[in-house]
Amino acid sequence: SILHTEEDYPEPELFNPSRFLDAEGKLNPNVKDPETAAFGFGRHACPGKHIAVASLWIVVASILACCTIEPELDENGKPSKPKGEWYSGPTLLNHPLPFKC
Structure with a gap:
């Protein structure tokens, strides 16, 4: 929240x-900075913050370099926009519901 x-x-x-x-x-x-809220504050901040941020950057860069990410095509062959629905259950962060691409 x-x-x-x-x-x-x-x-x-x-x-x-x-x-x-x-x-x-x-x-x-x-x-x-949203990074501060995600990893904590002051003496109680996550000690692995820098490793986590660097690892996430490498993963995202690798996916973007190796994959073609495109929206799902409708019955006419035109790109359709995902609904953008989110799961906001008992988890720390919300995430999008599965969608076709």
Whole structure:
């Protein structure tokens, strides 16, 4: 719920990477870093934070380099947009429901 606070992240359910940018397209220093909420604060911060972030970057870069990611095609052969439904059960972070691609 920390990453879904309306005051810090307007429209938190909407995928909007530009919320972290200012009018000039540079990182906005007034927006709270979501990485801090995910890995904790101060002395209680996760000691493996840097390894986790680096590993995640490598995994995402590898998937993007090796896979072609495209939307599902409808019956006319045109790309269809996923519904964008989310699971928000008893987990730490929400995640999208499965969709065809």
